[in-house]
Amino acid sequence: MENEHTGSRRNHWTFLTNHARVLIAIARDPGVRLRDIAAGCDLTERTVQAIVTDLETDGYLTRTRDGRRNRYAIAPGARFRHPAESGLEIAGLLAYLAGTPTATAPPGPGSAPAVPDGDGALPRL
Helix, strand or coil: CCCCCCCHHHHHCCCCCHHHHHHHHHHHCCCCCHHHHHHHHCCCHHHHHHHHHHHHHCCCEEEEEECCEEEEEECCCCECCCCCCCCCECHHHHHHHHCCHHHCCCCCCCCCCCCCCCCCCCCCC
């Protein structure tokens, strides 16, 4: 008998939300097109547009016109929304997942590096 923990729905979860995936794509390339984000995240362009609007409305990024394209900037000091992580800035996680050391905040005492070593290895915790 299938229950909520063994059912087929439980096998398709992921660690990151679609909002996180879109923000990571923007962190990797601030000039990325929404259609490219949609393709990379396996989402529709309309969904990506709504997510970018959410992120902009809530102060996580700003959008400016650069000729015919948009350019995005992630807000410095933006913090996680969930109460469990609300005191933490998203910059370290974005830098780690996007592979952009320039977006990292200085590590606190006893914290692991926010970006993997040059060989892509995960930091030791």
